[in-house]
Amino acid sequence: MTNSVVKEPSMLLQKDMISGHYSKLARAEETGNTVAYTFVPGNLTELMLAFDMLPVHPEINALQNGMRKLSGEYIAEAERAGHSEDVCTYVKCDIGMSLKGNIGPTGEKMPPPNLLLLSYTGCFTFMKWFELLRERYDCATTMLHVPYQAEGHITKDARDYVVKQLREVTIPALEKASGKRYDEDRLREYLARSAKAEDDLVWVLESAKHTPSPIDAYFGGVYYIGPLFTAFRGTEAAVEYYQALRKEVQSRIENGEGPLTPEGQMRDQRFRLVVEGPPNWTHFREFWKMFYDEGAVVVASSYTKVGGLYDRGFRHDPDRPLESLAEYCLGCYTNLNLPSRVDLLVDYVNDYQADGFLVNSVKSCDSFSSGQLVMLREIEKRTGLPGAFIETDLVDPRYFSAANVRNRLESYFQMLSQKRATAVTS
């Protein structure tokens, strides 16, 4: 692996956006900005921005710390403080970071929250996580209970329940924490910008239907979703980022080029894969390299849907502000029941003409991982394609065994090659 990393211009743009956001957070106290901690799935970024609140996403801090090789020590710190080795490492990384002075991934101090905005979407652990943070910060907390899509669709009862909570619980809590009045027109402006950026994100994700694919929809995809899934949805900066990204991808399509990897343009695309599950962050580049070295490109992934299923048609809607925020929360990937997840992944395999399907099962996340083995078999049955299963973790470096992962991937790719050769012969 080379030391100099090749980056797309849009990546550099995003890097500036992120570092700018962390700087704003570091100066929040002096600038008088209020801060809300919240989670990515079901986040209410436009609503927070309408109150001029700065969002902090603890799981983004954790993954950034994972990529910067800081998470191991933070997890150890949390375990020394009594947190079980069995539980989510995002939580422990966040708690550990806080215990060690709450210095964020960029080296700047994170502000304490004025409000913990718990949008309880698709992950039980979120609730415990914010109970733990509430005890630590002793600050205001507001809970938005987002029901699960157990019946495979968003019910009217569920939407009404979330809207009523937004109106009667969440908005008053934001008003109180920010000291500002709710302005629905302002919210509509943010939502309109969100929809624009969402159109471009979908275009980018669906560009992987081309052969060769101009993007990697997993390793590259996690960068592409960054602005929309975090602090920038609804901002002009996000709109500009997605326009720039779209131009980059358009140019690659026109030139018949593949995605940019950390080591340059990916030229040989031997395998098109659909991937289920989050990536490992502690060895991200090493993990990605195992794919592109073998000519494997990911054409669709479920992880890039944790912050919204835009490719299935959802858009934030300025004409139905709270209703569309409710539908957004209800529609995130991990809030889907397992049969719906299987349907989605089967569609991806077919629509993106994938050669195979891979599960990266992470120890930390029951919301994703529990049931993946059953999903794998069901998808194999319905697509007729062989699947593969590997195990890593989100940010605990102890659970990334490079040799094991590589062995499994290489065996899987060999098997795909043999099947292809057999198919050609017959």
Place this chain on the structure above:
Amino acid sequence: MESRLTPPTAIGALTARCEELIADLDLGNVRAWRAAHPGRVVIGYLPIYAPRELVHAAGGLAVGIVGAGEELEIVRGDACFQSYICHLPRSVIELGLSGKLDSLDGMIFPSTCDVIRNLSGIWSLSFPKKWVRYLDLPQNFDASMGGVFYRGMLEGMLRELCELSGVDPKQADLRGAIRAFNANRRALRELYALRATEPWLTPTSEVYVLVRAGLLLPVEEHTAMIERYLGLAKAREARPVDNARVALRGAFCEQPPIELVKTLERAGCYVVDDDFLPMLRWPERDVDESGDPLDALVAAWLDTPLEAPSRYTRCNAEKGQVLIDTVRSTRAEGVIFAAPSFCDPALLDRPLLLGALDRAKIVHTSFKYAENTGQMQPIREQAGTFADSIKLWGEA
């Protein structure tokens, strides 16, 4: 100590019957109930809470499913779950795929954690012809929000149960069901109260199997069983010994082997309170029997101070308060935190509860188990040391 705990014959017969029921993974008594009640439905439910009154009102039998303990070899269940997922779902799937739950017409999966939530989907994929209901218990406890949502969910569930059973219960049937379960929960509260005051009369190894039998029996039969036990226990001649009085927490979902409960007693502990099987004991008050029955069930969930890791606590001051109050009211001298391995709710909650106990100056110890834990010696040593330390250095 053994001789003092040896039950009289009648109690022995009663607890032996409970142990037989629990050990019968083929659910023989449920099959017998079905045979005796043709056309009626049997509905399974998982931890940690489901309104069983609806099943009862629809003429059915609600059967609690908490895994398979230590007796069943897990093969197909292990093929469905990675090693870092708790044990309960793998044994539930094993039971299902091996046909041991064929007597169930449907299953209710409450919103206890991500694993049970996703298990509802696995169940749908594995048994497409069976009725499956995910019970999304509200975490917003305002009647106009969580209450309205929950009421809609109960109405939907009742409607589906009616379609399944062909029974259309009237309000009186629902009130009758509430009365039956209120009577059962009252009996359980009396049992817990007796154990808290005179644990030497009601060893937890007996209380536990007696309560757990309620997962499998018609509610009226279970109530009668508890009442019979209470009568026998009160008449028992037993003297207290110098055990440490402890409350146990963390075991609200996946259940420990019965041997683990016995081990705690052998180690010198009187378990004077526990959180085993809240699915049978919640709400810990009577549900209103006079008004609209569904509203009464909604209010029971919203208004009762239930403390469990699956339920959101609204402020820091609430966290652990029910536990602390229980420790005080039962005169427990310490808390044993026993949680299943890989149980996210229990293990994420543990630092919060232990912090609350520390602030209240209540001593505690922690260990993990699985439903098939076989090695009890380390637990006996840890619990014994904890009990000794309470006796040697406690304030009492």
